[in-house]
Amino acid sequence: MDIKLVRDNARERMKGFCAICKECNGVWCAGQVPGMGGTGSGETFKRNHEKLKDVKVVLRTLHSVKEPKLDCELFGEKLSFPAMVAPITGAKFNMGGYVTDEEYSEDIVLGAVDAGTIAMIGDTGDHNCYDSGIKYLKMTGGKGIAIIKPRENSEIIDRIRKAEEAGAIAVGVDVDGAGLITMKLFGQPVGPKSLEDLKELVNSTNLPFIVKGILSPDEARLCVEAGAAAIVVSNHGGRCLNETLSAIEVLEDIVKEVGDEIIVLADGSVREGVDILKYLALGAKAVLVGRPIIWGSVGGRREGVQTVLEGLKTQLFQSMILTGTADVNKVDISRIRKV
Template sequence: MDIKEVRSNAKERMKSFCNLCRECDGVWCAGQVPGMGGTGTGNTFKRNYEKLKELKVIMRTLHEVKEPDLTVQLFGEKLSFPGIIAPITGTKFNMGGFVTDEEYSKDIFEGGERSETLTMIGDTGDANCFHQGLEAMKNSKGKGIAIIKPRENDEIINRIKMAEEAGAIGVGIDVDGAGLVTMKLFGQPVGPKTEKDLKVLVNSTKLPFIVKGILTEEEVEICIRAGVAAVVISNHGGRCLNDTISAIEVLENIAEKYRDKITILADGGIREGVDILKFLALGAHGVLIGRPIIWGSIGGRGEGVHLILEMLKSQLYQSMILTGTKNLREVSKKILFR
């Protein structure tokens, strides 16, 4: 199996949910939530893609970098590259249902383990999705992180305990899911969190606690005061709030102020390895990869996920050579052109 076959299979199996467009820019799937698109007109999804593509890298070929080092340490684990599988659920109502959530969970842990990276599992209104992610985490040698919807604190803590029992190396919440349509459809309350709420959650576990869905410096400061281990600069893939800003637009300022105080991850529009390099050059310690992982699972199951990750890794390797980037500790804004 190769990437071309994986994509061809995924396109056939995701009819009416994802067209696997040549440019995955959010136009074809706009408004499809639940589904694969961005909320409303899809402008936030489109902005994520457009702002990332507007940022260019400068090619340099007169240097000594021939074998760049892609490895990185995150959450106490050495990863082969700084790409983490994003927390995604709801295969039936978001992806067309060719694979079940149980099968998808197995696929992402298989692919993540083979590519030596971390796998996040998600949470949604269907409780089975979270349980199946935990079961796959428990049965896999791969490293897992459980990301929970911003429910009431007691319910989040209950899920944290379940994740601990499954062997998770980290837990967290995606606060950008506070207004997610799919949760409303299931009649399950989610909402914003206060600094006090975060402190309670952080203190409920010894695992690193992650807050996903941050776009402002003020909220990073709140997370730091609450003892949060990592933030994910993200707008939930443009699937919650129409006409908001993208992570790539605020990442640089946030990283300049807080990179040495808290682990900073980011996501939004990553489709190839050079996209990862852009995020790193703006100060992220690592990135979350979402949509391509879905294509990998549906187009080629666990092997497909592995192939997608290896493709991104290979593209990142090439991009580092062609920008003179020796390792991830030395990636610089100097490679960027705006």
């Protein structure tokens, strides 16, 4: 299976939900939430794409970097390259229903392991989605991370216990899901978390706790104060609030504020391996990949997910050689320019 076959299959199977555009810029799918697009006019989704494109890498070919180091370690787990599968659910109402949520969970958890990395399983209004993810985490001995919607703390803690029983590497809450339309449609309240709420959640488990959906240095500082192990700089793919900043715009400032005290991850419009290098150069330790993984599952199931991840890894390897970058753990800002 190759990436062209995966994308061609996905395009046919996701008609009306995703056109698998040559340039995935959020234009075709604008406003499709539920669905694959950005909320409102889709400007935040579009901005994620545009601002990432405004970061360019600096070509370097006079050096000795021929076999760059791609592997890294996060939460005690060795990864073949610094990319993980983002937490996504709602196969029926977001992706068109070619795969079920259980099949999607199977594909991402097992496909990620096949590629030498891990997946984050997600949570939504349909309880079966989270339970499906937990099922496949158990199957792999816990090779993955459970990310939970910002529900009432008692409900989150119940889900943390399930993740613990499955042997999950880490747990977390995607606080940027506080205004998700899909949760409202299921009649399940979600909302912001106070510092005290966050401290309660962090202290409820011995697992590393991740806060996903941070876009400002001051909230990153609150996560450090709460004792979180990591944050994900993210605006939820532009699917919650229109007219927000993109992760790539605020990442450097957040890393300057807390990067020595907490693990900083990031996501937003990662489509090629060179995009990973951009995020690393701005201080992220790893990235989350979303939309291409959906294409992988729909277009080729478990093997399709592995194919997508292996393709990103190969592209990152090439990008590192052509920028003189020797180690993913030591990428500095001189590798890029903002235009």
